[in-house]
Amino acid sequence: MTAPATTVLKPPPAARATIPRTFAAMMAREARVMRKNFLSTFVRVLVQPVMFVFVFSYVLPKLGGGAMAGGPGGPTFSTILVPGLVGSSIIMQAMMAVIFPLMMELNWQKSITDRALAPVPIPLLAVQKIVAAALQGLIGGLLVFPAVLLIHAEGQSPHVHVGNWPVLVVVMVAGSLLAASGGLLLGTLLNPQKVQVLFAMVLLPMTMLGCVYYPWSALEHIRWLQILSLFNPLVYVSEGLRSTLTPDIPHMPVWAFLLAIVGGTVLLTWAATRTFTRRVLT
Numbered sequence: 001m002t003a004p005a006t007t008v009l010k011p012p013p014a015a016r017a018t019i020p021r022t023f024a025a026m027m028a029r030e031a032r033v034m035r036k037n038f039l040s041t042f043v044r045v046l047v048q049p050v051m052f053v054f055v056f057s058y059v060l061p062k063l064g065g066g067a068m069a070g071g072p073g074g075p076t077f078s079t080i081l082v083p084g085l086v087g088s089s090i091i092m093q094a095m096m097a098v099i100f101p102l103m104m105e106l107n108w109q110k111s112i113t114d115r116a117l118a119p120v121p122i123p124l125l126a127v128q129k130i131v132a133a134a135l136q137g138l139i140g141g142l143l144v145f146p147a148v149l150l151i152h153a154e155g156q157s158p159h160v161h162v163g164n165w166p167v168l169v170v171v172m173v174a175g176s177l178l179a180a181s182g183g184l185l186l187g188t189l190l191n192p193q194k195v196q197v198l199f200a201m202v203l204l205p206m207t208m209l210g211c212v213y214y215p216w217s218a219l220e221h222i223r224w225l226q227i228l229s230l231f232n233p234l235v236y237v238s239e240g241l242r243s244t245l246t247p248d249i250p251h252m253p254v255w256a257f258l259l260a261i262v263g264g265t266v267l268l269t270w271a272a273t274r275t276f277t278r279r280v281l282t
Helices: 019-036 038-062 077-108 112-116 122-150 165-189 192-208 216-221 223-231 233-245 254-281
Strands: none
Touching: 019 038, 019 122, 038 077, 038 122, 077 122, 077 165, 077 192, 077 233, 122 165, 122 254, 165 233, 165 254, 192 233, 216 223, 216 233, 233 254
16 A cells, blocks of 8 residues: 655745835835825925915915016916925925935935845935935925915915926926935935035025026026026926916926926936945945
């Protein structure tokens, strides 16, 4: 009589850590962090634009000082503010989402070495940080829309209608990537002890001179400033949103701001991945 055959259980095959799986896992981690910090992010994103809208679109008109862009019958100031404040929120939120966490990971926590051990190339790790920060910038811009549309004095409501949906999507997505890649570049170049320089020399001038409170064409009487502002990435995002949300207000040609936003994103991503790789390996 033959002995019964025994079944040999083989261990399951080891899971292969492919680059797409690893990238998806890192993005899932970022999504969990954003979900846990959503309330603080929500408050941080809305405080500054809500205050600006409240003062310029509600308080000043109530005091009799409501600004008009084109005189009687022209667009209300709240109409001009809509694309500018949305663009500003996208840029600032995307940059902040990568600069300060990166500085902590590179200088204090030293946790960037754990990420560098992941089975992905280090430049791809930089791209993952750009994508995660861009997603936060995009969410920040979407959160600002209700505030800038709803807060205004009587008779000062903004007149917004989307003139070109594809261009609007491209500007918001590419603008978020542009800001995130610029934030990664600054985060790898700046000394943490000099972070106050970031606000004084970069973020504040970028916001005040980024065509948030006026269209770029309004600077034609200050020609030198109009030309100098072309080095400000927020100008192109604001003008791109202005061309799609408030197309009746003068704005840059579509080809001009799309070329600057898309070209700037490619250039800054290339530079940021190089500096990030150098910082991680040293």
